[in-house]
Amino acid sequence: MKKMSQSLMFIGIVLLSVVMLSGCASTPQPQSQPEQTPGHYKNDEYRFTVEYPDNYVPLDLKKDEVFRAANPNGYNIPVFYVIVADAQAGAALDANAFVAAVEKGVPGSKRFKILSEKMVTLNDGTSGLALTYKWTFSDGATKLQTASMQVLKDGKSISTNATTILGGDTTPDKLLEMVSSIKFF
Amino acid sequence: MHHRFPNEREPVIFSGEESVEEDRIMSTPVYRPSIFGVVIYTLLSLLPLTTMAGSDDTVKVGLRYDPSTANVIEMRNGNDITVVSLMHQPLLAPHPVTGDRIGVLAKSFEILENGKKIRVKMYRGAKFHTGDPVTAHDVKFTYEACADPKNTNMIAGLLDEIEEIEVVNDHTLIFHFWEPYAPWEELMWLGIASKKYYETVGPEKFRSHPVGSGSLSFVERKIGEYVHLEAAEGYPSYEAEGYPFEKISYKDIKFITVPDDVTRLAMLETGELDLVSEIMPHQLKRLKKNKQIHIKKSDQVPSLFGLAYLPKTDPIMGDRNLGLAIRHGINRQEIVDKIFLGEGYPLYQFLNRTELGYDPNVVVDFNPEKARGFLKKSSYKPGTPLILTYTSLVPNAPLIAALIQKYLKEIGITIKLQQLEEGTAIAYTRNRDKRLGHIRLYGWPGNRDPNIRILLTLLSTAPYAAVTDRPRKVELDNLIMTQAREMDKTKREATIREIYAITDYDAIGTILFGLNMIYAMNERIDYTWTPKEAYFPNLHTIKLVK
Numbered sequence: 001m002k003k004m005s006q007s008l009m010f011i012g013i014v015l016l017s018v019v020m021l022s023g024c025a026s027t028p029q030p031q032s033q034p035e036q037t038p039g040h041y042k043n044d045e046y047r048f049t050v051e052y053p054d055n056y057v058p059l060d061l062k063k064d065e066v067f068r069a070a071n072p073n074g075y076n077i078p079v080f081y082v083i084v085a086d087a088q089a090g091a092a093l094d095a096n097a098f099v100a101a102v103e104k105g106v107p108g109s110k111r112f113k114i115l116s117e118k119m120v121t122l123n124d125g126t127s128g129l130a131l132t133y134k135w136t137f138s139d140g141a142t143k144l145q146t147a148s149m150q151v152l153k154d155g156k157s158i159s160t161n162a163t164t165i166l167g168g169d170t171t172p173d174k175l176l177e178m179v180s181s182i183k184f185f
Numbered sequence: 186m187h188h189r190f191p192n193e194r195e196p197v198i199f200s201g202e203e204s205v206e207e208d209r210i211m212s213t214p215v216y217r218p219s220i221f222g223v224v225i226y227t228l229l230s231l232l233p234l235t236t237m238a239g240s241d242d243t244v245k246v247g248l249r250y251d252p253s254t255a256n257v258i259e260m261r262n263g264n265d266i267t268v269v270s271l272m273h274q275p276l277l278a279p280h281p282v283t284g285d286r287i288g289v290l291a292k293s294f295e296i297l298e299n300g301k302k303i304r305v306k307m308y309r310g311a312k313f314h315t316g317d318p319v320t321a322h323d324v325k326f327t328y329e330a331c332a333d334p335k336n337t338n339m340i341a342g343l344l345d346e347i348e349e350i351e352v353v354n355d356h357t358l359i360f361h362f363w364e365p366y367a368p369w370e371e372l373m374w375l376g377i378a379s380k381k382y383y384e385t386v387g388p389e390k391f392r393s394h395p396v397g398s399g400s401l402s403f404v405e406r407k408i409g410e411y412v413h414l415e416a417a418e419g420y421p422s423y424e425a426e427g428y429p430f431e432k433i434s435y436k437d438i439k440f441i442t443v444p445d446d447v448t449r450l451a452m453l454e455t456g457e458l459d460l461v462s463e464i465m466p467h468q469l470k471r472l473k474k475n476k477q478i479h480i481k482k483s484d485q486v487p488s489l490f491g492l493a494y495l496p497k498t499d500p501i502m503g504d505r506n507l508g509l510a511i512r513h514g515i516n517r518q519e520i521v522d523k524i525f526l527g528e529g530y531p532l533y534q535f536l537n538r539t540e541l542g543y544d545p546n547v548v549v550d551f552n553p554e555k556a557r558g559f560l561k562k563s564s565y566k567p568g569t570p571l572i573l574t575y576t577s578l579v580p581n582a583p584l585i586a587a588l589i590q591k592y593l594k595e596i597g598i599t600i601k602l603q604q605l606e607e608g609t610a611i612a613y614t615r616n617r618d619k620r621l622g623h624i625r626l627y628g629w630p631g632n633r634d635p636n637i638r639i640l641l642t643l644l645s646t647a648p649y650a651a652v653t654d655r656p657r658k659v660e661l662d663n664l665i666m667t668q669a670r671e672m673d674k675t676k677r678e679a680t681i682r683e684i685y686a687i688t689d690y691d692a693i694g695t696i697l698f699g700l701n702m703i704y705a706m707n708e709r710i711d712y713t714w715t716p717k718e719a720y721f722p723n724l725h726t727i728k729l730v731k
Contacts, residue, residue, distance in 0.1 A: 073608065074607070074608030074609065074611040074612045074615075075611060075612070075615065076612070076615070108646070110363075111345070111348075111363050115334070132334075134334065134345060136345065136363075137648075138646060139640055139641065139644055139646060139647040139648060140640055140644075140666070140669065141636075141637055141640035141641050141647070142342075142641075142648065143341070143342035143343075143345045145334045165342060166332075166334055166341040166342040166345055167337070167338065167339050167340060167341040167342040167343070168337065169261075169337050170337070171334060171335045171337055172334045172335055173335065
């Protein structure tokens with residue numbers, strides 16, 4: 001009883017938030033990841049780096065992911081993941097198309113709403129689409145927010161993504177900052 | 186590959202009958218006052234009562250946790266609700282006596298398009314503390330600001346049921362929902378902020394000096410110390426049908442943060458505090474000796490504790506006969522009486538007393554003989570240890586777990602106890618990790634409506650569902666989604682009871698008990714807890730009696 005009141009809302013929020021966050025990828029194909037410097041991921045094949053909080057722990061990869069790490073708070077939120085997939089012919093940087101692809105990748109997810117979208121120029125001059133959006137997980141009760149940066153380069157769609165719950169301490173700007181750390185070399 | 190969490194440790198597995206366990210139980214912080222608290226108490230006891238009493242018409246409320254904000258737009262936890270709800274009027278508020286939601290700013294609701302839209306007509310005459318009228322524009326502004334992720338409001342996820350809000354005129358608006366949302370009333374308690382004031386002063390000023398239209402207005406907040414509110418001039422400025430607006434009987438109220446339980450109660454006894462809640466039963470004996478302290482209790486506050494069975498760890502936990510054996514083998518009343526000194530009540534279904542669908546006629550009798558009969562019919566092999574996991578989230582968890590171990594031993598089930606950090610247990614739950622054990626002791630936060638808990642725990646596809654392949658899975662999932670969209674309360678309650686009938690039959694899990702809310706006040710004031718509310722509700726109804 002005595003611990004209830006404070007923990008109630010916490011638990012309520014957290015259980016509300018029980019995040020699958022396998023999100024944005026379809027069939028799970030767990031793979032372990034090579035050792036990385038904490039807080040820094042480097043992809044030699046596609047020649048880019050990203051930065052994330054160095055206390056995050058790596059997680060098994062889902063389909064098309066080349067990197068996944070999460071805040072080790074028991075709920076693994078926020079989660080940060082990088083996806084490299086073949087770009088469809090004629091693909092363009094388009095927020096609605098990107099979000100539609102996410103929805104397709106997470107069966108049962110719904111209520112996607114774009115909160116912000118912006119075209120940016122990355123360090124090497126590559127164009128990127130930075131966007132934030134909220135959505136509902138397939139259980140109908142878990143509400144999420146995601147920031148993504150999408151780049152189309154050399155026939156590939158490369159996206160950095162950070163997802164957490166709605167109602168937590170993390171703002172969309174913080175997520176956006178994380179996904180915007182991508183740099184090509 | 187297993188990644189160890191920073192706070193993760195090897196689980197402690199022990200029989201519960203060894204002396205080491207007794208040491209662990211008695212060293213839990215639940216029953217033991219801190220040395221700091223004892224010292225403070227001693228010092229306070231030496232001071233004359235009159236010096237601690239403060240102003241005669243100031244009410245002082247002790248809180249264990251510091252409110253994180255007085256800004257409705259940035260609420261983070263339950264204590265914030267207590268403070269904010271006094272400064273802001275909502276569309277619906279709990280009636281102080283019945284706890285039912287009554288229109289305060291809302292004069293009427295009209296359900297349109299089978300629940301996809303709800304039209305709200307507002308009373309005229311409500312005014313912010315700035316003197317500006319409360320309008321539909323303020324409602325739209327407040328809801329949208331609270332739902333905006335950038336404000337990190339704890340209810341942003343809940344409010345995401347609303348797709349958009351349409352202002353029809355100054356006193357009429359329409360909530361557009363993504364889908365019909367059965368527990369829509371649970372979204373209408375949000376205190377309304379002044380759009381004009383917010384846009385005039387900006388978010389920083391609003392954070393440091395918020396403005397609402399409630400019975401009390403903001404004076405000052407000192408982080409880690411107190412929040413000070415005073416009776417709002419001119420309140421109430423209109424009448425709402427069915428809601429008992431009354432003039433505040435005190436001049437001002439201070440919420441004083443006192444984390445230590447012993448110190449908080451000592452301050453109540455010395456007169457430095459007037460009102461304290463969440464008192465543990467073992468603390469009552471001392472308080473009862475003080476004739477200047479009035480103790481009250483409510484058994485109508487959301488509270489629910491139970492055992493989750495985990496078939497993912499071992500399919501045997503899906504065995505109905507084993508489930509029934511455990512259900513009938515546990516003496517719930519004795520747990521309440523021995524551990525919580527009678528300050529609670531047995532529960533038998535997966536819902537608390539104040540929720541829609543609660544049926545007081547459903548009882549699971551404590552019957553060891555019957556339990557042994559079910560156990561014989563089960564596939565459980567005597568001597569096979571089942572691991573019961575508990576965390577500090579449940580008060581007195583080690584004692585409860587030890588009693589359950591004893592009951593189940595008496596009917597022939599071997600239980601090993603495992604204590605985990607809550608974070609580790611949650612991670613195991615999410616990952617359906619077998620290290621979580623066979624059974625988990627849990628507590629569920631207080632809600633008026635069961636929808637969220639049902640969606641998150643009973644839906645077979647839900648992340649935290651302990652049971653994902655029960656025999657009537659499809660039927661149960663359909664009922665769950667039906668209740669979530671059913672706008673007719675009678676039909677919805679019937680659907681919810683069908684859901685519980687299925688889960689009761691499956692017997693994959695056992696509900697144990699709920700606890701009373703115990704609160705106490707000094708003789709200067711009188712206050713009664715509003716039923717169905719989890720956090721200090723309706724403090725504007727406090728009466729100064731001396």
